[in-house]
Amino acid sequence: MSSEPDDPEVTARMRSAHAVACGFVGAAPDAQPSGGEGQEAWGWRGRTLGRPVTGPYGPGWLRVVHSPLDKATGKLWTGPEAAERLIPRQVPRPRLRRVRQWTEGGDAYKAELYDRAVGETLSPTPVLVTAEPPLTARWWSDLRTALVHLSAVRTDRTAVRQAYLDRAMPKYLAFLGGPVPTRPPSWSTAHGDLHWANLVGPELGILDWEGWGTAPAGYDAALLHAYSFGMPERAERVRQELSPLLDSEDGRFAELVVITELLQSAERGDNVELVPALRQRAKEVWHRTAADGVKVLLREYD
Template sequence: MRTTYARAAAALDVEPEDGHVWGWFGRTLSGPGCLPDGRKVWLRVLAVPADIAHGKHWDGARDAQTALGDLAGARPPLLDLTDWTDNETAYRAELTPYTTDPVCSPTPTLHEPIELPDTWWKTLAGSLDLLAQAPTERVAVRQEWVDRAVPQFLGLPAPRLKHQVAVHGDLHWANLTLQGPLIFDWEGWGLGPAGFDAAMLHVHTLTQPDTAAQIRAAFPILDTEIGRIAEIIATTMLLQSVARGDHLDLADPLQYQAERLQAT
């Protein structure tokens, strides 16, 4: 991946700088750099088996740029990209502006208390409302998955996805900055249940009850029947991840969350 990163930097005319960041299971490698005109940029290189280098996740950032632009300043615009295949692996390099704003957490789950002003919550809610209005045929949450996974992992009847809007699909604390906030990682965006992004952020915050309460206050949809469906699906997704050996720090809080949903 380091060799691939250097190749991507050369292809996009980027002078790499120190500060590389590895993504989930080493699937991506990202870092800062500089263009010949002096602009600071962020270069992200993705590697996947060539036979799956297509579809929703592969084209997520490009589709987001086409459909959403910078979402009124809520997402870093895609400046450039390049693809190539080497043997059985496909690579995509994506270039976005560099930001000095740190993310809220180095991990998706919030492990320490965080103090965010009311303006931060209002800005996030406004960005998600704007996103929800975007027309798209991309799908972030499929009814077929809901029908299988909710009974299996949560023990509840599968809800019907009646209120579908455009959602980010993976909203957690490592994808949000302390300022703004900016929202990173648009691979999986598409249609999902209304309130889904708020529900996803909430389940990633179950280890910090005070902040979890702030999320519910900022997104009152979570206390509606529509929001309950979003919570059921977000909780199911994380329970499935735990069953695969991921997000084990959320195993116990998710059980309490599951019991709450089962009792309502």
């Protein structure tokens, strides 16, 4: 989730679109006990707005997506519907019940009515900024199981492209002082945006399926790990719980991919506070990867 947009026109336009969407799907917004507007969840730069509603399926969550009309196609526009059709229920997430699209001038909008998630999101932001709520062993086990089931889904959707890796990894990891691998050991299907604001507890739920698709194997675990770097003890917990996905050749490469992406986004002012930890972790992973390469060579010549 992101904060409310700085541009008041964007805020007003999206709130108006949300009211229109309520009418389209037959839902009514839930008010706060004080009679306020209810909880709002904003996407990046006001691209999306979600709020709790009461609808034909009971308590729900209504999310409105905006796009310029000429860009209302492709992966991000169709991701939630594709996820509802293709991803097995062993990957816990709110059901998508209704979808309605409409246009206003040069703008396209889409309303997505979901079941209400059980529990609360674990952080108001992708980066974990407060103490992690108590997560049970069952929650972590369910997350590992979900990622395994997700990784096996067959799709032609792409979350991370090889062309991006070839271009960005040498640039943003140049400080490592040596050759940086850009070809992943293997690919699998990933959520693509697995961070703390997209996870629900105490019962596991995974939100926001816009960008899912193929990525280097271990990508989701690596992303959640990186978004924990602001709280080292929590990052260590992620390493322990997701070690089957992180402590491998695939996992180490995925960490370098994620670090590349976050260093690039930091140039735009996003999560700048993570940069020192990202660079330090990249050095640790790169040295481990180089050491593994030497061991392979030694075995080949043994």
